[in-house]
Amino acid sequence: xxxxxxxxxxxxxxxxxxxxxxxxxxxxxxxxxxxxxxxxxxxxxxxxxxxxxxxxxxxxxxxxxxxxxxxxxxxxxxxxxxxxxxxxxxxxxxxxxxxxxxxxxxxxxx
Numbered sequence: 531x532x533x534x535x536x537x538x539x540x541x542x543x544x545x546x547x548x549x550x551x552x553x554x555x556x557x558x559x560x561x562x563x564x565x566x567x568x569x570x571x572x573x574x575x576x577x578x579x580x581x582x583x584x585x586x587x588x589x590x591x592x593x594x595x596x597x598x599x600x601x602x603x604x605x606x607x608x609x610x611x612x613x614x615x616x617x618x619x620x621x622x623x624x625x626x627x628x629x630x631x632x633x634x635x636x637x638x639x640x
Contacts, residue, residue: 536611543615544635546600552593557620559590 533539547553563586567579594602606612622628 533608536614539608539611540615540618540631541635541638543612544619544631545639546594546598546602547619548632548635549598552597553619553623555593555597556590556616557623559586559588560616561620563587 533542547556564579564583567582570578570582591602594600619628622631
């Protein structure tokens with residue numbers, strides 16, 4: 531996978547996060563856990579984010595080999611695009627638009 535455009539990257543990213551369980555753990559680990567960790571560091575103990583964020587990041591990282599049976603290497607090569615794709619995936623999932631993108635992915639794979 532050597533995408534030349536963000537749209538090509540997006541389709542590969544979506545294919546690598548095709549299972550709902552993978553997406554859910556990624557949302558927790560890469561979006562909601564940092565927010566919760568920062569909030570806990572202010573509300574509970576200052577070092578809470580040092581425990582919460584790495585734990586959930588590792589959980590999100592491990593979904594690739596154990597749930598989706600793929601590698602996160604293609605996504606790690608483009609960290610900015612990866613972050614944008616995660617936020618796009620989350621926004622589309624929250625607004626009900628992800629199904630259309632998943633159908634598009636299936637159409638391209640045929």
